[in-house]
Amino acid sequence: MLVSLLAVGCSSTPKEQASAEKKAVGGTDEQIFLGDTIEKNYDPNVIMKRGEAFFDKEEYSEALVEYNHFLDLHKTHVLAPYAAFKIGESHFKMAKSIDRDPEPLNKAITALERMRKDFPGSRYDAQAQQKIQECHDWLAQMHLFVGQFYYRRESYLAAAHRFEQIMKIYPDKPVAPDALYFLALSYHELGADDWAADNLTLLAEKYPTSKVAADGRSLMAKLGNKKSDTMIAKDSSATPFSDARPYAPSSSSPDLPAIPNAASAFSANVLGQSFTACRLGAWC
Template identity: 30%
Template structure:
């Protein structure tokens, strides 16, 4: 979790001094007490970084005083405490319930953001299923779409770029797997998808080079030449252009003269033809 994410916490209450004994589990025995007392104990427990216990105590506020203003506050605080405890499913569930019950509340933007970062922090490496990554992308985009001028949208936009790069990485991982096994058409589809859907990510230069490799392997020299030309124009100093140039040279395939002439209109036409 980034420092910026931890700082984006809604000010839901002022600190109230109280004590709370720590417990081995997170269950809270039902003892009817004033709502302010329960909330204060929950808040102090969270300040002490006992997040699981704090979440249970915030839930107790809602259980004992479901129609109070404190119950509404506690619902979102429980979501945040669960997020801090890395109980992401519970955090998402609490935040979704808050949105359902209080859609017009001023803290609804934060509830959407909390859902998004709960998915975001569960993103696994590119070798695994990317369902959570896609859920993170959808939730982050929803924050930006619903609250474009909020402080949460600013952080969400940064995380969207990181998530897109992760999804592109997954496509590249699958494409390389196909390429190693000589499933060239399947590999081409994956690499083209990276370029079409994730053009602005860090994976685009390699995707172009892998396309050159696949086209050369299939004997489609003209396609290989044009892709390499596009790669050279957009990423002239990259290791991937050097690799494509060396590959075409070994295969006796000359690059288009437009590369040397630095003709922008040629590359625009080539890009549209290849990936439009």
């Protein structure tokens, strides 16, 4: 009797263990990563599950492989728009901060715009539009970050170029008032106070309630006092400032002064500083 009971117990244990192991694997969907069968490589549900599993684990590079694999094989599948959206979202998730490489954001914009083109009117269209705007918000902040970095390093011309780019590409973004104020500061540091005043006037007119509006008014007052002192000095001086050139607004940007061309738009005397022409034709 004892022997028979042991025999029954021993015979049932492996089955129970196998059943428990199978249940554990099935509960976590880990079976989609096991084996290398044709079904697992081509079945749309399996491919999508792998992509979602990688995405949930924040392994976005691996998720991209699966989502792209899904689209390569199943472009007309009902989940194809979703896979295309997840490609853009994966690139977006790979962006770390505003002081890092903007390439993931550019790839996200490209992927999401392609998704909207390939699957017009899909249920993910509104989400794609929102993500694209978030990407542009990040890129605008990156331009501001880089411009402020150049400004702190006293590379005022390079800083002005970044701030000007923000005003041309992202005039409606939250960083626009800061960019306009720092653009005026950069011109002031370069000695181009007339251009600085033009930007401060635009700041007061277009962003009167921004957090830098008061700083802009203070700088404008400072420029006004300096201009008055300059006029008095010029009246008492026998030698006029003959190298000065009048400011001509850029035809491509009527509301903002264009970044001066280093080779022809102004001389070193106009800026009140001595510059050295670099090999690339820019002022250093």
